[in-house]
Amino acid sequence: MTATAEQFSVRHRETLDRAVEAIRERAFWTPYPEIPKAYGEEAASAGKLAYEGYLNRRFPLAQPGTDELVGAERSPYGVDLGVTYPHPDLDVLLPAMRRAMPKWRDAGPEARAAVLIEALARLNARTHEIAHAVHHTSGQAFGMAFQAGGPHAQDRGLEAVAYAYAAQTAQVAAAEWEKPQGPKPALHMAKKFTAVPRGIGLVIGCNTFPTWNSYPGLFASLATGNAVVVKPHPNAVLPLAISVAVLRDTLAEAGFDPDLVALAVERPGEGLAKTLALRPEIRIIDYTGSTEFGVWLERNAPQAVVYTEKAGINTVVVDSVEDYKGMLGNLAFSFSLYSGQMCTTPQNIFVPREGITAAGEHKSFDDFAADLATAVDKLLGDDARANALLGAVCNPGVTDRLKQAESVGKTVLASHTVANPDYPAAEVRTPLIAAIDITDTDTYTGEWFGPISFLIAADSTDQAIETFRETVRDHGAITAAVYSTDDDTIAKTEQAALDAGVNLSVNLTGAVYVNQSAAFSDFHATGANPAANAALSDLAYVASRFRVVQSRRHI
Template sequence: MTTALFEKHKAKLAQATDALAARSYWSPFSEMPSPKVYGETAADEGKRAFESYLGKRFDLGQPGQVGTHAGEQSPYGVALDVHYPVCEPQALVDAALKAMPTWEQLGAQGRTGILMEALERLNQRSFEIAHAVMTTTGQGWMMAFQAGGPHAQDRGLEALACAWREQSAIPGEVIWEKPQGKNPPLRMQKHFEIVGRGVGLVIGCGTFPTWNTYPGVFAALATGNPVIVKPHGNAILPAAITVKVIREVMQENGIDPNIITLAVTTENSATQALAMHPAVKSVDFTGSNQFGNWLLDNCKQAQVYAELAGVNNVVIESTDAYRAMLKNLAFSLSLYSGQMCTTTQVIIVPADGIATDEGHKSFDEVAADLGAAIAAFVADNKVACAVLGAIQSDDTLRRVEEAHTYAEVVLPTQALAHPEFPAARVRTPVLLKCDASDEKAYMQERFGPISFVVRAADAQAAVALSERIVREHGALTTGIYSMKPEVVEAMVEATWRGKVSLSINLTGNIFVNQSAAFSDFHGTGGNPSANASYADSAFVANRFRVAQRRFHV
């Protein structure tokens, strides 16, 4: 069966590995929720499937269950009340280790075929997963479908293809011959077995519970490891559905489904204990610096792949498309209420202003015009709610409400009434301005729809400030707007030193906070915002080892 699955998905896998090399556009899963792609009844069936979980027990058939937990609070005010299994962590670890040998023995080809099938099944459940993502995270519907479904599946396949590429480069067996001059050559047969490192723990985040976890899940599974998924306490349902689907595919193919399990914990200490378990050899984490740094400091037995906080920034030196630039930035700052790890927080502008196609604009004019562009974008309540979504956490809501104390307000936040969900907590972006010297205001991540227009002495100082922010506080994205090649080149060189991705003069329908699988590397692993990248060779290669045996022929 596993050979048949590999053959079934072989062509798509080849396309994926080719796409990794080409870095051009390729996406195997349609991002549009079209009935022509997913079927005429897919939307209704997906919604009904989602609704079938509400107020009920979510059974996974996992070992060591000691109770249930239901605590998710929807930012849209939807009553969830899904009861998830709470299992003894040691029971999950024991079950994982028991399932591991058979999973390893399948080999890279067998594992890859099964995981390709699992991704196809997840894609078929995209509507169901989208409703789960939307209601738990606060994402708007279209983002929840795209980022929660096909784009997350793209990232999972990207990691899987990368793992396949690294493993398939290692031959299973060879005849080794060493010439001995006039004597017969030395001949040995050597076998190379790919074995997993141990249990992989994947700790999910509350804003992107599939997009940020699928790379770690599929990289760890593909390389021969069992996986325990520990979801964020307020975004359990998307992870639970994912684990359920993968377990079903495993079982259908004669594999112990406990190769992947869900760990629902109510105490931070339980997650810490699991992360430090001697059998856990890799930890994938997206979230706060506080917990991420704790993992890095304490999980010495494991390789930790961590995406942490950062201060993403854009430098504006000049532009020949002023209105298009403002429109692009306004959408970027509004998308999912700035609750993306790639959203710009700091916009650095020279004190004497910028040259534009509309003439010179002062620093204050740039700030005011950007505020006006945001206000215009959110003026249509229906459009605004669809793009903004809802505020995911109480902490983010608190930051938005106190943001006026951080710096001078250019555009205050507003509460909007959602047309479909009366209890949704929707807030428009708040825009502030300050001097570069006011570092307490902007030189830390203010996660959410909060951004600062920062006054730098000149263009050179603006580029230098961007670099220092990246080096000291980390960033996943930076941007530059300039008509001067020397300024762009200075920013490029600064990003090389800071090891961060750069977008140059974005004015169309591509935004700095968007990342395309198979083309864009998400993070570089080279600055404090992340120590890993989705998905390069380093993201997968340290998750397996090669055990060889040799003997004379």
């Protein structure tokens, strides 16, 4: 371990131990405050200034093999960022990254964890700056960009470091082995066990959660001794460029080669992710995005271990409820958050066509639909509050799907654009809700990414549960929820969730939403249905990123 890594280790040992405890105990824990105020009085203005300092210039990143400058990010809030980034000559960059690895490998799991937790601490200190970068690339409202792009992403990074450390230290680093030989002297050997990396990891970022969805793979691969090349979505480079720069600085300061982490920004339409994925140096791939490219990666990069998060049809079964208002408010919030542009936004809401029992009263299907529409309207009635909760549409596909959804079933709630006084060009959209029938399978077995939800009339709760089981098993989902006052119904839905392999939230009526998961406690996705082949984070997410090599000799 280098002297600086040693210092980092002393500084962060307690955080590492606590994180390793947290991933086992899964109670509430986080070292990174989610309230902006916690970052001090100067942080907000300093962060904004730092963000503005990047605009309309070359991003400061000195990495080998830069053959031109690229970048054309335009904020969903209507601003051109004007930042340019290095475009890589892979034949120069990747060999440089490989050369950086042996020293990082030889430093061992503890030193790597210490350096990475130091980098996370530095990223945390720059949360305001990163929040602006996430806000202006993803289209998330600033408050959400702050939490999801900052502390919650850092939580997921630290969680991956903790899992990586736990997995690499699952066996002792050195052992003595003494085998009795009856009357003869025992056989006596000394053995060493070393975690070795697979090679270079490739992290393919997404538009909507540039840091949150990239940090787990980035930190998991680094913590297990690999180098990582980060290929951001072309619309969401800046948050990852800042992250890569912080990591490179921290690594260099700790005495390691900064080329362990590099940014690979593509020329328009270049398809750099595909090129990188097929390189023999790339031995791990982390991807969030479309099912089409995810499946392509899973099948066409056999040299790599591939972790994917793809499309899904998040499902809610509504059977009966005690706190009717709580349920309506909770669902309205889940539909609205970031204008439904989350891989966790509920899409398919199964409701018995005969209606439900709400706080002891009967509510018809149409009553429920109307009440839910009213709840959304009420939640978003004030433009300022709506702008703080919704997001700017980050992709014309969302607008197209909203248009298309207008002619699906019976529109229960139409979507409209909320005026944003700060950014008049932003298209901030409210949720659309359409009522359809359970026989209309073609509609609800595909993903409608964006603020689009279907109230699906089922013959019965049992039919709803069975359809939930089958559709999620076959088409995938990241989230699922059930509302019921009946223990048997909840148990049946839990059983269906186990069969379909999806995480379930039961009777959410307060300030916990089905589309949010808490690091160190909630797993994000399961890897057990077609929406993702991995969970953030669990042992399977880290265990194949390294191998154990042993050396043994007689004593």
